[in-house]
Amino acid sequence: MLNTVTMGEDSTHPPILIAHGLFGSARNWGVIARRLSDQGRRVVTVDMRNHGDSPWEGNHSYPDLAEDLAQVIAAHGGQADVLGHSMGGKAAMALALTHPTLVRRLIVADIAPVAYGHTQKHLIDAMRAVDLSLIETRRDADLQLAGHVSDAGVRAFLLQSLDVKGRAWRLNLDALERFMPAILGWPDLVGSFDGPTLFLSGALSDYVKPDHRPAIKALFPKAQFAKIPGAGHWLHADRPREFEAAIVAFFGV
Incomplete structure (x- = not known):
């Protein structure tokens, strides 16, 4: 089971689950999680596998990461509003496609369901x-x-x-290097997620391009798109208050 940090209580809504990006951790999201919990939501942040205090595993594919998130949601009531950034965004998309009943609403932060050509x-x-x-x-x-x-x-x-x-x-680092092609890529997943989905991008980032929209709409037919002015790929760090406001508006905090 992934290491998790839980803040706040809410008997009305499912929890908000936050999945960080490559080389990140739950602690990166502590301030945003606290501010969301102060507004009345239960927020669960995770250390993804091979990160933070979560177990080190030999595999690091998106189906693996999706199964990890599914286990966390099952342990916190069986459904969640899911927010994922970058690598965590791809894991969240894989979760929604493979376990759609576990996801009420989905926010994908500055990433698309496509393969990227750069490397980390x-x-x-x-x-x-x-x-x-x-x-x-x-x-x-x-x-x-x-x-x-x-x-x-x-x-x-x-x-x-x-x-x-x-x-x-x-x-x-060994596992992350070995699976870098898979992290930068996107698995061949079938089906679609019909729930409300927001692709939230930094206006200064080029990770989500107009020509990605057909692929996004094929998998997430209810996808909406929004950009945060003045933010790059790390939009939650560049413009945290604006990012938080978008979460509140979409998840109904």
């Missing part, structure tokens, strides 16, 4: 290049990581998955 292997190489035996503080790790990753924001994001005291990454 360079970030795995950068994390592996850090000599953890020399780490006393997060700042020590940041100085080493800066030699491989110039963007301070990306470094800060990656370093949230570093256990400084244990001198270890809370990421199964």
